[in-house]
Amino acid sequence: MDKVYSISEFAERVNVSMSTLRRWDASGEFPAKKRPSGHRYYDESDVRKLLNLTPEEMRKVIVYCRVSSHSQKDDLAFQIESMEAYCLSAGIAVDEWVKEIGGGMNFKRKKFLALMDAIVAGEVKRLIIAHKDRLVRFGFDFIQHLADRHGCEIEVVNQESLxxxxxxxxxxxxxxxxxxxxxxxxxxxxxxxx
Incomplete structure (x- = not known):
């Protein structure tokens, strides 16, 4: 079920003023949904429609696996194998597997940047990673915030409590x-x- 937004929450989510939303609703340009009580609301499908994002059924589940150097190719193969076993046991249908070799502090990795672009474009429903540091060594909280803002869930399979x-x-x-x-x-x- 799509997340439901009040007018103020929706305005913040799509970066439009509440008065603009009310004007669009009154003119029929972008009408709000109404509850039986008369309260207006929007949902995630409205976010996708207004921001021209990919329809929900076309959004992907992606598994991202990374190691730092070519000498760790065996580790990459093990990571992929472990993630396959996890997805099979959890019944997760994976649309795309992204495998990359590059340092976790390097934000210019081609596949990483393509993944971030896909998240911002609303093309990714769920991103699955083995550990937080497989995605980025620093700044995971920012990436998490970015994903949340664009309706992407990041699932970290191995949560370490340090x-x-x-x-x-x-x-x-x-x-x-x-x-x-x-x-x-x-x-x-x-x-x-x-």
């Missing part, structure tokens, strides 16, 4: 690892600069 200290330690290690890889990669340019 203490704040453990989480910070993992984040710091990821930062150190990323920058040490960059420094190592810059060694080949040393001869050019000398």
């Amino acid at each position: 203490s704040p200290q453990e989480e910070m330690t993992e984040d710091l290690l990821a930062i150190v690892h990323t920058f040490s890889c960059r420094l190592y990669g810059m060694r080949k340019y040393r001869k050019d600069t000398e």
Whole structure:
């Protein structure tokens, strides 16, 4: 069932003023639905219609799997296998599998950006990932907010409950690892600069 919005909630959701919505309703340009009590409301189908989003039945369920480097191809294969087993056991019909090799702190990954574009376009109903860090190493809460705003549910299969200290330690290690890889990669340019 589609989510139901009051006029104020709908105005915020589609970034239009309440007076514009009332004017559209009165003119018949974009009428609101009415309850038996006379209260007006909108639902998620109205969001899709107003924002020219994909109809609900055409929206995809996508599984996203990622590893950081080519040396981890075996890990990627295991991740895909695990996600297949999870989706089969949960009875989830998957429309698309996205497999990518690239660092979790790199926001310029081609498949990641294509996935974000699809979410913003309203083409993704559900995104399934093994761990939060498989999607992004930092900024997951922002990605979650973006997905929520565009009607996409992000399902994290393996929820880890780390203490704040453990989480910070993992984040710091990821930062150190990323920058040490960059420094190592810059060694080949040393001869050019000398």
